Amino acid sequence: MSWKAMLLLTGLCESGGLQAQEAVVATGVCARLAPQTGLKQQRDGTWRANMLGGIGATLFGGTTGASFLVGPIEGSTADQHFEKACAQMGAEIGCNLVEPARITIGTKSGNASADVAAGETAHVGMKGRYLTCREGN
Helix, strand or coil, rough: CCCHHHHHHHHHHHHHHHHHHCCCCCCCHHHHHHHCCCCECCCCCCEEEECCCCHHHHHCCCCCCCEEEEEECCCCCHHHHHCCEEEEEEEEEEEEEEECCCEEEEEEEEEEEEEEEEEEHHHHHHHEEEEEEEECC
């Protein structure tokens, strides 16, 4: 086999492997919020993002914060569980999400939102400088 044919075959095998990796899509509320907020999955399965971030904040200090809004998704009606979805629990403010709902998170980078699909539950919150997300409650 010529070296050109081997190179072409290697290229095809590598591109097929990349397509297989791209086909694996993370699911869940946290995975849908991740691209918008910078959440990264931790080893224990939770998601976390340092909202302070950057060398400037490390050297000179800074502040961070987030706002949380939980409401109905299109086609559903407002329910009482939305009113009590978010609460302060010690040093953390968090929202327990139960489907159907939409969470909107406001940060200095802008707003991020995701729908809680049928059968999903999640806890999204802010503790210290970290935005956190955990599937299930």
